[in-house]
Amino acid sequence: MFTGKDPGRVSPQLRSLIFAAAADLGYRVNSTASALARGQLESIGFVGPDPTNPFFSMVLEGLTRHLDSAFSLTVLMPEGGEDYNLSTVQRALAGNLAGLILASPGTEFLESFVPTCPTVILDAGGAAGALPSVDLDLSSAVRELSGYLASLGHDRVAYVGVSREKKISLQYRREELQAGLLGHGSGLAVDDLVLEGMTIDDAFEGFRRIWPAWSAAGVTAVVCGDDLHAYGVLRAARSLGLDIPGDLSLVGFNDLPYSELTAPALSTVNLFATRLGTEAAALLSRYIRTGRVPGSKVLPSALVVRESTGPVRRR
Amino acid sequence: MFTGKDPGRVSPQLRSLIFAAAADLGYRVNSTASALARGQLESIGFVGPDPTNPFFSMVLEGLTRHLDSAFSLTVLMPEGGEDYNLSTVQRALAGNLAGLILASPGTEFLESFVPTCPTVILDAGGAAGALPSVDLDLSSAVRELSGYLASLGHDRVAYVGVSREKKISLQYRREELQAGLLGHGSGLAVDDLVLEGMTIDDAFEGFRRIWPAWSAAGVTAVVCGDDLHAYGVLRAARSLGLDIPGDLSLVGFNDLPYSELTAPALSTVNLFATRLGTEAAALLSRYIRTGRVPGSKVLPSALVVRESTGPVRRR
DNA sequence: ATGAAAGCGCTAACAG
DNA sequence: CTGTTAGCGCTTTCAT
Numbered sequence: 001m002f003t004g005k006d007p008g009r010v011s012p013q014l015r016s017l018i019f020a021a022a023a024d025l026g027y028r029v030n031s032t033a034s035a036l037a038r039g040q041l042e043s044i045g046f047v048g049p050d051p052t053n054p055f056f057s058m059v060l061e062g063l064t065r066h067l068d069s070a071f072s073l074t075v076l077m078p079e080g081g082e083d084y085n086l087s088t089v090q091r092a093l094a095g096n097l098a099g100l101i102l103a104s105p106g107t108e109f110l111e112s113f114v115p116t117c118p119t120v121i122l123d124a125g126g127a128a129g130a131l132p133s134v135d136l137d138l139s140s141a142v143r144e145l146s147g148y149l150a151s152l153g154h155d156r157v158a159y160v161g162v163s164r165e166k167k168i169s170l171q172y173r174r175e176e177l178q179a180g181l182l183g184h185g186s187g188l189a190v191d192d193l194v195l196e197g198m199t200i201d202d203a204f205e206g207f208r209r210i211w212p213a214w215s216a217a218g219v220t221a222v223v224c225g226d227d228l229h230a231y232g233v234l235r236a237a238r239s240l241g242l243d244i245p246g247d248l249s250l251v252g253f254n255d256l257p258y259s260e261l262t263a264p265a266l267s268t269v270n271l272f273a274t275r276l277g278t279e280a281a282a283l284l285s286r287y288i289r290t291g292r293v294p295g296s297k298v299l300p301s302a303l304v305v306r307e308s309t310g311p312v313r314r315r
Numbered sequence: 316m317f318t319g320k321d322p323g324r325v326s327p328q329l330r331s332l333i334f335a336a337a338a339d340l341g342y343r344v345n346s347t348a349s350a351l352a353r354g355q356l357e358s359i360g361f362v363g364p365d366p367t368n369p370f371f372s373m374v375l376e377g378l379t380r381h382l383d384s385a386f387s388l389t390v391l392m393p394e395g396g397e398d399y400n401l402s403t404v405q406r407a408l409a410g411n412l413a414g415l416i417l418a419s420p421g422t423e424f425l426e427s428f429v430p431t432c433p434t435v436i437l438d439a440g441g442a443a444g445a446l447p448s449v450d451l452d453l454s455s456a457v458r459e460l461s462g463y464l465a466s467l468g469h470d471r472v473a474y475v476g477v478s479r480e481k482k483i484s485l486q487y488r489r490e491e492l493q494a495g496l497l498g499h500g501s502g503l504a505v506d507d508l509v510l511e512g513m514t515i516d517d518a519f520e521g522f523r524r525i526w527p528a529w530s531a532a533g534v535t536a537v538v539c540g541d542d543l544h545a546y547g548v549l550r551a552a553r554s555l556g557l558d559i560p561g562d563l564s565l566v567g568f569n570d571l572p573y574s575e576l577t578a579p580a581l582s583t584v585n586l587f588a589t590r591l592g593t594e595a596a597a598l599l600s601r602y603i604r605t606g607r608v609p610g611s612k613v614l615p616s617a618l619v620v621r622e623s624t625g626p627v628r629r630r
Numbered sequence: 631a632t633g634a635a636a637g638c639g640c641t642a643a644c645a646g
Numbered sequence: 647c648t649g650t651t652a653g654c655g656c657t658t659t660c661a662t
Contacts, residue, residue, distance in 0.1 A: 026431070028408065028409065028411075028431075029409075029655085029656075030351075030411055030654090030655050030656065031409060031410055031411045031656095032347055032350050032351045032356070032411055032654090032655080032656090033351050033638090033654070033655035033656040033657090034655080034656055034657075035347050035638095035656090036345075036347045036348050036351050036638050036639070036640090036654090036655080036656075036657095037637080037638055037655075037656045037657040037658080038638080038656085038657065038658090039638065039657095041347070042410070043358070043389065043410075050376075051372050051375045051376045051379060052369075052372050052373060052376050054367075054369070054372070056372070057366050057367050057369070057371070057372050058367060060366045060390070061365075061366045061367050061392070064366060064390065064391075064392040065392070065394070069406075072389050072391070072407075072410050073389060073390050073391075074358065074387045074388065074389050074390075075375070075379065075388050075389075075390045076379075076387070076388075077376070077379040077380070079380070091384075092387075093343065094343065094344075094346060095346055095357070095358075095387050096343075096345055096346045096347055116341070116343075200572055200576075231572075231573070231576050234576065235575070235576065257515055257546075258546070258573040258576065258577075260550070261515075261546050261549065261550065261573065261576070261577045261578070262573075262576045262577065262578065263576070263577070263578025263579075264578075344639085344640075345638090345639050345640065346640095347638090347639080347640090348638070348639035348640040348641090348654090349639080349640055349641075350640090350654095351638090351639080351640075351641095351654050351655070351656090352639075352640045352641040352642080352653080352654055353640085353641060353642090353654080354641095354654060631662105632661105632662080633660105633661085633662075634659105634660090634661080634662085635658100635659085635660080635661095636657105636658090636659080636660095637656105637657095637658095637659105638655105638656090638657085638658105639654105640653100640654090641652105641653095641654085642651100642652095642653095642654105643650105643651090643652085643653105644649105644650085644651080644652095645648105645649085645650075645651095646647105646648085646649080646650090
C-alpha cells in the first residue's frame with residue numbers, strides 16, 4: 001500500500017481512506033524495516049573537511065537541492081578540527097550508505113582509499129584517478145589571471161596554500177598558477193606560505209610571519225588558494241600598514257559573497273562551488289540507479305577582478 | 316561480536332584475529348538489519364532554513380562535534396530556496412529518526428508542529444512552548460547595545476528583519492531591541508524594513524528602496540537581525556554615498572568572522588552559534604537515552620563594538 | 631483479487 | 647560458555 005505499487009489495484013477513494021486512517025492511527029512505515037526487506041540503502045553520505053568553510057556550505061546546498069528525493073543526506077565531519085581521514089570515512093561507511101561523496105580530499109587519504117560503495121570525489125584537483133569525480137577547470141581562468149597580473153607589472157608573485165597531504169585542490173591551484181605565470185615569462189618568485197589550517201586566523205598569523213622575507217624578495221602580489229586565506233592576509237597586511245593594492249595586490253579562490261565586502265574588495269577566481277554540488281548529486285544518483293560507473297565531469301571557473309589588485313607601485 | 320559486548324568473553328588476540336578476518340572478507344555489519352533487530356534508530360535529523368547562511372554552518376559544526384557517536388546526522392533542507400515547513404519535516408520523519416533538531420523555525424510552522432520523536436528546537440526566540448529548546452538570552456547584550464546607541468546620540472533607530480512567519484528569532488531580536496531602546500527613553504522610530512529572504516542581496520535591494528523614507532524620518536542608526544542583512548545594508552549605503560558611521564551607524568546579529576573584514580568593520584551582537592549546536596546535541600542525546608524530556612537551555616550573547624557605529628553627526 | 635508465508639541480516643534470549 | 651532460535655517490520659512471492 002505504501003510501496004507505491006497500487007495504481008489500478010485500489011480505488012482512489014479507498015486509497016485516500018486508508019491514508020486518512022493511517023494518519024489517524026499515527027502509522028508511518030518503518031523505513032529501517034522497509035530498507036532491509038528491499039535490500040536498498042536509503043542514505044548517501046557526504047564527508048567534507050569543515051562545515052564552517054563556505055565552500056563546503058555551497059557544495060552542500062547544491063547537493064541538497066538536487067539529490068534524488070529517494071535519498072537522505074548524511075553529513076560526516078572529521079573529529080576535532082582535523083582534516084578527515086580513513087577513519088572518518090570508515091565511520092561513514094558503517095552507516096551502510098547507498099553512495100558517498102568525498103569533498104576536497106587530501107593526497108594521503110585519497111591514495112589509501114578503496115571505495116566500498118558508489119563514490120564520487122569532489123574537487124580533487126584532477127587526482128581522483130579512476131574514481132568518478134567532479135573537478136574544476138582552472139587553466140583558462142588562471143591563465144587570464146596570470147596575464148592580468150603580468151600586465152600590471154607583477155613579476156614577483158607568491159602563493160599561500162596548505163600542504164599537499166591536506167588538500168590536493170589547493171596544490172592543484174598552485175600548479176595551474178605556476179603554469180600560467182610561466183607562460184608569461186615569470187613564475188612563483190618565492191617559497192609558498194604553507195598553512196596548517198583553512199581559517200582566516202591561520203592566514204593572518206602566517207602572513208605576518210612570512211612577510212618580512214617576501215618583502216625582502218620583492219613580492220608585489222599574493223595569490224591565496226582559498227578566499228578565507230585571502231581574508232586573513234588582508235587583515236594581516238592592514239595590521240602591518242601595507243597598502244592594498246598599492247604595496248601588495250591580492251587574489252583569492254572561490255569568490256565568496258563576502259569578497260565584495262572586504263576593504264578593499266577581493267579579486268578572485270570564482271569556483272561556482274554550488275554547481276560542484278549539483279553535478280556530484282547528478283553523477284551519484286545515476287551511478288547508484290544504473291550501477292554503471294559514470295565518467296568524470298569538469299566544471300569551468302572564472303576570473304573576477306575587484307579592487308584588491310592594481311598596478312605595481314615601485315618605490 | 317561486533318556488538319561491543321565481548322569484553323571478558325573473547326581473548327584480545329582472538330578478537331583482533333576475527334576483526335582481521337572480517338576485514339579480509341570485506342565484511343561489515345549491516346547497520347540497517349542491526350538497527351531493526353535492536354529496535355533502535357541510528358540517525359538524528361537536522362532541519363534548517365539555509366545551508367548557505369553561516370549561522371547554519373556554525374550550528375552544524377557544534378552539532379557534529381558533540382553528537383553522540385552512536386548517531387549519524389541527517390541534514391534536511393527545504394526545497395527551492397523557501398523556508399522549511401511541515402512537509403520538509405515530514406520528509407525528514409519518513410526516515411525514522413531517533414531525534415530531530417529544528418533550527419530557527421517560523422511561527423506558522425512551529426504552531427502546527429507536533430513532534431513524533433524526541434525533538435529540540437533551536438533559536439526559536441522563546442516561542443518553543445513546551446518543547447525542549449536551546450535559546451539565546453539577548454536582553455543584557457541588547458540593553459547594552461541600546462545604552463551604547465543612546466550614548467552616541469541615536470534616538471532614531473530602525474530595524475531590518477523578516478516577517479514573523481518566517482523567522483521567530485529575528486522578530487524576537489526586534490522585540491528585545493525595542494524593549495532595550497524603550498528603557499533609554501527612545502524606541503524604534505520608523506517602520507521596519509521587512510525582507511523576504513535572508514540574503515545579502517535581499518537587504519541590499521530593500522535598503523535602497525526604504526532609505527529615502529528612513530532618511531526623511533531622521534534615522535541615524537540601523538540594527539539588522541542578521542549579519543548578512545547588515546552586509547547588504549553596508550553595500551547599499553556605500554552605493555548611496557552614505558558615510559558609515561558618519562551618516563548612519565550599523566549593527567548586526569551573529570558576529571560572523573567576516574564582520575571584522577567589512578569596510579567599516581561591523582558592530583554586532585555575538586550569538587555564539589556554535590554553542591547552540593553543542594548544547595542542542597547534548598540535550599538531544601540525553602533526551603533520547605533517558606527518554607525524559609529535558610528542560611530548555613538559554614545561552615548568553617555579547618555586544619561587540621567595531622567601526623560601523625559612531626556618534627550621530629548632525630547636519 | 632486476497633491472504634499466507636518466507637525471509638531480508640542481524641540481535642537477544644534461551645537452551646544445551 | 648557455546649550454539650540454536652525466534653523475531654525486529656516490512657516486501658515479495660506463491661498459493662488459494
